Amino acid sequence: MRHALSVRQAQAFDKYAQDKLGIPSIILMENAGRSVAEEAIGMVKGKRETGKGKVAVVCGTGNNGGDGFVAARHLLNAGIKVNLFVIGSKAKLKNDPKTNLNILPKMGQRVKWVRLVRDLKGIKPSDLIIDALFGIGLNSAVSGIYLDTIKMLNGSGIPILSVDVPSGLDADDGKVLGAAVRAKRTVTFVAPKKGFFRAEGPAHCGKIVVRDIGISKAILLARK
Helix, strand or coil: CCCCECHHHHHHHHHHHHHCCCCCHHHHHHHHHHHHHHHHHHHCCCCHHHCCCCEEEEECCCHHHHHHHHHHHHHHHCCCCEEEEEECCHHHCCHHHHHHHHHHHHCCCCEEEECCHHHHHHHCCCCEEEEECCCCCCCCCCCHHHHHHHHHHHCCCCCEEEECCCCCECCCCCCECCCCCCCCEEEEECCCEHHHHCCCHHHHHCEEEEECCCCCHHHHHHCC
16 A cells, blocks of 8 residues: 555645646646546457447546546547446536537537436447546545446446546545445556555455556655
């Protein structure tokens, strides 16, 4: 667990990158989403030649969802079929996620807004699911359509790649907040989060892959 970050430390690092180094938040999102797409491409490698390689991207309306929108764009550019699902209200979309979501229909990508769990039925033919519902800031139990979605993803039998943290997992203490995605792999940024190694974290994260978002862990350690 050496050099694992708490939620507060990870958020402070993002703020440092933006405020002190001048890296715009949308660039951090671009780097994160591209990293997720690269990992996803590796996970479906070998299936594209057989006409498969279909990826379902399940997004919330926050910054974690924004990472998912970026990943979807890079997957499309790589020739992979994407089924994109968004859960939440359009009115709650933050600026950076909205910018990245608005690009996708212009590329011919259909966006499916999910109100009921049955709206997710298009997930079934997929070879991989990208979980971009909730990020490290989640601190209360999931409920309603979010709870139903996580249960559906876990019961789908399809491998799941989580963005930054499996949705529903407390990134500090590793506790499940009502329900949490059981990922085959988690792409996390800068450094692992402390909750990955505590309580139920190890059972939900799968293989942990650490990627930078335009600024490395070495810079973080140099600040200490």
